Amino acid sequence: MKGHQTTIVDLAKQLNFSKSTVSRALTGHPNVNPETRKAVLELAEKLDYQRNMHAISLITSKSSTIGIIVPEFISSYFPQVILGAQEVATQAGYNIIISQSNESYETEVANAKVMLANQVDGLMVSITKETRNFDHLKVFVRKGIPIVFFNRVCDEMIVPKVVVDDYEGAFTAVEHLIQTGKKRIAHLAGPNSLSISVRRLNGYLDALRKHSLPVIEELIIPYDFTPEKVNIYVNHLLNLKKRPDAIFAINDPTAIEAIQVIKKRGLKIPEDIAVVGFSNDYVSSLIEPSLTTVSQPVQKIGQAAIELLLDQIKRDVSEWKAVTRMLNTELIIRNSTVSDPS
Amino acid sequence: MKGHQTTIVDLAKQLNFSKSTVSRALTGHPNVNPETRKAVLELAEKLDYQRNMHAISLITSKSSTIGIIVPEFISSYFPQVILGAQEVATQAGYNIIISQSNESYETEVANAKVMLANQVDGLMVSITKETRNFDHLKVFVRKGIPIVFFNRVCDEMIVPKVVVDDYEGAFTAVEHLIQTGKKRIAHLAGPNSLSISVRRLNGYLDALRKHSLPVIEELIIPYDFTPEKVNIYVNHLLNLKKRPDAIFAINDPTAIEAIQVIKKRGLKIPEDIAVVGFSNDYVSSLIEPSLTTVSQPVQKIGQAAIELLLDQIKRDVSEWKAVTRMLNTELIIRNSTVSDPS
DNA sequence: CTGTTAGCGCTTTCAC
DNA sequence: GTGAAAGCGCTAACAG
Numbered sequence: 001m002k003g004h005q006t007t008i009v010d011l012a013k014q015l016n017f018s019k020s021t022v023s024r025a026l027t028g029h030p031n032v033n034p035e036t037r038k039a040v041l042e043l044a045e046k047l048d049y050q051r052n053m054h055a056i057s058l059i060t061s062k063s064s065t066i067g068i069i070v071p072e073f074i075s076s077y078f079p080q081v082i083l084g085a086q087e088v089a090t091q092a093g094y095n096i097i098i099s100q101s102n103e104s105y106e107t108e109v110a111n112a113k114v115m116l117a118n119q120v121d122g123l124m125v126s127i128t129k130e131t132r133n134f135d136h137l138k139v140f141v142r143k144g145i146p147i148v149f150f151n152r153v154c155d156e157m158i159v160p161k162v163v164v165d166d167y168e169g170a171f172t173a174v175e176h177l178i179q180t181g182k183k184r185i186a187h188l189a190g191p192n193s194l195s196i197s198v199r200r201l202n203g204y205l206d207a208l209r210k211h212s213l214p215v216i217e218e219l220i221i222p223y224d225f226t227p228e229k230v231n232i233y234v235n236h237l238l239n240l241k242k243r244p245d246a247i248f249a250i251n252d253p254t255a256i257e258a259i260q261v262i263k264k265r266g267l268k269i270p271e272d273i274a275v276v277g278f279s280n281d282y283v284s285s286l287i288e289p290s291l292t293t294v295s296q297p298v299q300k301i302g303q304a305a306i307e308l309l310l311d312q313i314k315r316d317v318s319e320w321k322a323v324t325r326m327l328n329t330e331l332i333i334r335n336s337t338v339s340d341p342s
Numbered sequence: 343m344k345g346h347q348t349t350i351v352d353l354a355k356q357l358n359f360s361k362s363t364v365s366r367a368l369t370g371h372p373n374v375n376p377e378t379r380k381a382v383l384e385l386a387e388k389l390d391y392q393r394n395m396h397a398i399s400l401i402t403s404k405s406s407t408i409g410i411i412v413p414e415f416i417s418s419y420f421p422q423v424i425l426g427a428q429e430v431a432t433q434a435g436y437n438i439i440i441s442q443s444n445e446s447y448e449t450e451v452a453n454a455k456v457m458l459a460n461q462v463d464g465l466m467v468s469i470t471k472e473t474r475n476f477d478h479l480k481v482f483v484r485k486g487i488p489i490v491f492f493n494r495v496c497d498e499m500i501v502p503k504v505v506v507d508d509y510e511g512a513f514t515a516v517e518h519l520i521q522t523g524k525k526r527i528a529h530l531a532g533p534n535s536l537s538i539s540v541r542r543l544n545g546y547l548d549a550l551r552k553h554s555l556p557v558i559e560e561l562i563i564p565y566d567f568t569p570e571k572v573n574i575y576v577n578h579l580l581n582l583k584k585r586p587d588a589i590f591a592i593n594d595p596t597a598i599e600a601i602q603v604i605k606k607r608g609l610k611i612p613e614d615i616a617v618v619g620f621s622n623d624y625v626s627s628l629i630e631p632s633l634t635t636v637s638q639p640v641q642k643i644g645q646a647a648i649e650l651l652l653d654q655i656k657r658d659v660s661e662w663k664a665v666t667r668m669l670n671t672e673l674i675i676r677n678s679t680v681s682d683p684s
Numbered sequence: 685c686t687g688t689t690a691g692c693g694c695t696t697t698c699a700c
Numbered sequence: 701g702t703g704a705a706a707g708c709g710c711t712a713a714c715a716g
Binding site: 017020031032057 | 685
């Protein structure tokens with residue numbers, strides 16, 4: 001027999017109660033005879049009874065589930081954010097459905113549909129590098145399901161967002177390079193569809209300007225997060241007549257790839273060329289040379305996102321607030337910019 | 343207004359059809375007038391209609407959802423396995439709910455309950471290092487919900503499993519150390535509650551025996567995956583009167599920690615002491631020295647697990663098959679054992 | 685304190 | 701080809 005799921009009716013029959021009473025006993029309703037409750041709970045335990053969330057969700061139109069959509073799963077960034085998110089969500093009695101869009105817009109749209117069909121009570125999203133159209137996310141708002149963006153946000157949607165101060169982080173990182181005497185600083189920039197790329201680029205530009213360094217167009221290379229291409233771009237930079245003496249990369253994976261390429265070319269880091277990343281991935285402290293990078297409070301990002309989401313869930317649509325929480329970054333100086341950081 | 347979800351009744355009313363017809367149009371039932379279907383589909387699109395999975399699950403007792411429980415999220419191993427799993431699952435029309443138990447038995451039990459309440463159609467699990475009691479998982483089998491284990495499996499449950507040939511992998515790794523001339527090979531072993539630890543330990547032991555090397559008890563150190571402790575254990579090993587000339591670590595994170603400690607002590611790798619890991623984490627090729635390790639086909643593991651699960655889901659409980667798929671590993675030789683691997 | 689009734693959104697016979 | 705009615709498992713008034 002295909003195992004029959006125990007229901008409250010089964011419990012009710014065996015105990016000679018109505019299913020309402022059983023339901024009340026199970027949900028902790030106050031008006032239940034303690035003995036009745038005890039009997040119900042015991043039998044439930046004995047028969048492996050489990051509440052059917054689908055039935056409950058159907059009634060309440062709440063699923064106690066929060067959806068999370070991330071572009072990827074491979075760098076340590078997103079898993080760690082999710083860790084923080086899961087912590088807060090679990091505490092508040094919410095489950096989490098995760099899906100990753102693999103940097104594909106199509107997949108993101110499909111994932112969003114699934115979240116909708118599963119009646120998530122809220123959605124936490126970081127968009128793919130391809131995403132330009134946001135209809136699949138606007139539906140949520142229209143239906144009264146709150147959304148929170150983090151990291152890669154959608155500027156045109158007025159909803160809560162959790163970001164770090166990318167501008168400031170980038171500015172500080174580049175200023176640090178300048179202070180170590182670098183003058184031709186290249187930037188491996190992110191796709192400019194993402195505001196995060198733009199903010200980091202601006203931080204880079206302003207740092208140069210502040211220190212009266214020229215902005216050299218050929219040193220600014222936008223790329224699309226395809227790791228294989230870093231190879232090409234870095235080699236291109238190194239082959240310039242006047243090659244850069246430093247590289248500020250949009251993120252750590254990129255910086256790490258860059259370091260590999262530079263090492264292969266036999267150049268010295270940081271003497272010939274310094275490298276800075278962004279995010280402080282798990283790997284960054286382990287590689288040789290260890291990577292100077294802008295650290296983000298990953299877990300806190302996840303926590304903050306869920307907190308904002310829960311707050312929205314509590315409110316009526318008319319009282320939704322589109323706060324943006326901007327968290328601080330911290331420059332971690334390591335050997336890729338300073339031979340001996342004290 | 344808290345956004346009202348469009349239902350088939352809404353569609354039916356606006357089109358002057360019964361909800362049955364709308365339902366049939368939506369689900370692709372053959373007996374529907376093509377024009378009717380077209381009208382329904384168009385209106386559905388226009389009104390952002392989304393099928394309510396809870397209602398459907400309630401009727402069918404199927405959720406088209408597969409649960410995955412993993413012990414952690416930080417090493418690259420599990421995310422990558424999940425990647426492979428998600429691919430196959432999505433293809434087959436299944437969604438995935440992921441939860442991570444944080445190496446805590448309690449959390450694992452709670453997660454399992456959630457999966458049950460959500461009526462997952464199948465469960466894919468890698469247990470925590472603490473898990474000794476399996477009642478929370480046996481419930482699934484009793485209820486006719488198939489389970490598949492991977493990586494960290496439960497020996498006492500007769501269900502499908504996906505593992506790699508840990509014994510062989512460990513054997514090969516240790517034999518490699520021996521062939522490079524190492525004679526006092528230590529083993530940072532996993533908790534022996536996990537069969538995976540035992541299998542790798544056996545591979546280690548048999549390799550020593552095959553080459554007539556003595557098994558030295560004090561060189562075998564079981565530990566519980568708490569990264570901070572690696573420091574202590576490795577220092578302990580290095581302080582022995584006769585210190586080991588190689589370390590075979592249960593996994594890459596451990597090996598990487600060990601390398602840091604050894605470097606800090608000013609010893610040369612691999613000359614003074616060689617190190618081998620297990621899993622070929624993303625980091626392993628990037629650190630200095632790069633890590634010799636036993637590579638696992640991570641994505642394939644995820645794919646295989648879901649394939650086995652889908653197969654069980656199709657069958658009646660009476661026809662369940664408890665196959666174990668054992669995948670092969672591959673030794674990747676890098677600088678932590680050979681100064682210049684050609 | 686407990687039982688009765690209705691209904692959440694959908695699929696699925698069974699009629700027509 | 702379409703409609704009417706029943707029911708999945710559960711909660712939530714409303715009675716008593």
